[in-house]
Amino acid sequence: MxxxxxxxxxxxxxxxxxxxxxxxxxxxxxxxxxxxxxxxxxxxxxxxxxxxxxxxxxxxxxxxxxxxxxxxxxxxxxxxxxxxxxxxxxxxxxxxxxxxxxxxxxxxxxxxxxxxxxxxxxxxxxxxxxFELIGGSLVAGDSTKLRAQNSKKNNFNPAKIERHIAYIDARLEEYNTALAKEDGDEVEKEKILKKVKKHSFQKQKYIEYQKIIDTTGVTQISTSDPDSRQIMTRNNISEVAYTVQTTVDALHNIPIDFKVTNENDSKAMGGMLRRSKAILGHNQFTAIYDKGYHTGSEFHKANQLGIAVLVAIPGVSAHAPDLAFDVEHFRYNSENDTYNCPANEVLISNGKWYNKTNGKSITKMKHYKTNACMSCALFTKCTTNKKGRLIERSQYADLIYENKVRIENNYEVYRRRQAIVEHPYGVIKRQWDFYYIMTKKTIKHASADxxxxxxxxxxxxxxxxxxxxxxxxxxxxxxxxxxxxxxxxxxxxxxxxxxxxxxxxxxxxxxxx
Known part of the structure; x- marks a missing residue:
């Protein structure tokens, strides 16, 4: 038995x-x-x-x-x-x-x-x-990068194309020199001519890529998955990937919307908020985002939609020689449209708006300055500009300030952002191992996946x-x-x-x- x-x-x-x-x-x-x-x-x-x-x-x-x-x-x-x-x-x-x-x-x-x-x-x-699993009062938005079916080797930008062409030109010059020195050895000459033909073909391919960039306005060319782009993912590590924008409801961490793009986060918030308003059927909700979404024009879109947003405030991109003179310490007077500096001098504007270009976007700015800078004892602590301190004020400055006040008054609500929006990403990428796009060729196919x-x-x-x-x-x-x-x-x-x-x-x- x-x-x-x-x-x-x-x-x-x-x-x-x-x-x-x-x-x-x-x-x-x-x-x-x-x-x-x-x-x-x-x-x-x-x-x-x-x-x-x-x-x-x-x-x-x-x-x-x-x-x-x-x-x-x-x-x-x-x-x-x-x-x-x-x-x-x-x-x-x-x-x-x-x-x-x-x-x-x-x-x-x-x-x-x-x-x-x-x-x-x-x-x-x-x-x-x-089943009442959607609260509809608090949502969090963020993006995650999913690697595309396109290697870094098959992704090209103008700088990379220029390096390849320069390398090929150097090789061709070496081959031409070798041909000039060749002394009747037909076998060796044939080998060199094959190399010349191969490199000339490669050079023409890169020239065609550059023509596409010059004529279409695209910044990159991906040969395997044409809509994918090389994007920074974390710690200065880049991948050829897609950006997946997501809106997640806070009640049970359920995504209510997603959108596959090949762009960064700076211009994404307004569109995602508009879609969220349509999905939820109202605008009586608060939306939380990280500092990557802190863009004046997006605050303007949120304001037009009537949606309250809590967007993390990024650090100052450029500091004064003495941190006590950073722009945050200049007080704005809305009645007179002036600024008071830490030295109690008044910076005024000529009332004109100037266009400031950042990539494809243009923001209107006012400039504020004072003649008192040139005789100020604190000049070297305040600025390195020989003409004196210049303060720029964006057309969206009031909306940016309102967000700052909301963050200060609702910081505990904002702190929930990561726990809400990162929950789906943790399951999808860590538990399920879906860290890359399964489909090939075009953003539409990626959206299906x-x-x-x-x-x-x-x-x-x-x-x-x-x-x-x-x-x-x-x-x-x-x-x-x-x-x-x-x-x-x-x-x-x-x-x-x-x-x-x-x-x-x-x-x-x-x-x-």
């Missing part, structure tokens, strides 16, 4: 036949994925349902969406890995009812549906709001926070409405009048359909 637990004979037929459904526990997460996708009216999301009659039938978008959500929730993004799992993973066999699409079909579905996938993400936000990441994250949060039986009841009710009730009303009342059921009530909460 064996002392070990033994399995069953593989060649023996079971006494009682069982279906695959019996192998999937009732509390298995895969059942929630199935119900969630079935509760979505996918034709309204923008998935393609128009397929040609001839040829092999296409896979239904719901099946491929289920596959991707399952994959991302289980740290699988590769189309080839998902193809393999369809043939050996019993949960996927149950979820897809035995379907096993090939990796090209899987990859193309993700690549071709970035907007539809973004709408699926928004459906997770609406579901979270339905990021959309699935945040869809999976939100579903994970909802599955953990809501009782599973309650969630199943909700999803089944919503699916019943779309599949049975709404079509019946359309059939009875005709397509030319409004459907009489505009709201579905679930546990006394209103769900906007």
């Amino acid at each position: 064996s002392k070990f637990i033994t399995g069953t004979n593989r060649n023996q037929l079971p006494l009682f036949a069982s279906c695959i459904d019996d192998a999937i526990a009732q509390d298995n997460q895969v059942r929630l994925i199935d119900l969630f996708v079935d509760s979505l009216k996918l034709p309204d999301f923008g998935f393609d349902f128009q397929f040609v009659e001839n040829g092999r039938p296409a896979y239904h978008p719901s099946d491929l969406l289920k596959l991707f959500i399952y994959g991302y929730l289980n740290r699988m993004r590769s189309s080839r890995a998902l193809e393999k799992e369809c043939a050996r993973n019993i949960e996927l066999m149950w979820l897809l009812k035995g379907l096993a699409p090939d990796h090209n079909t899987i990859a193309n579905f993700r690549k071709d549906n970035p907007k539809a996938i973004a709408r699926v993400f928004r459906a997770t936000v609406k579901m979270a709001a339905q 990021v959309g699935l990441i945040f869809t999976a994250y939100n579903l994970k949060r909802i599955f953990n926070l809501i009782d599973q039986n309650e969630l199943k009841q909700y999803l089944k009710t919503v699916a019943l409405f779309f599949v049975v009730i709404k079509p019946l009303f359309k059939a009875f009342y005709g397509p030319f009048i409004l459907v009489p059921i505009q709201f579905l009530f679930y546990k006394k909460k209103q769900i906007v359909i």
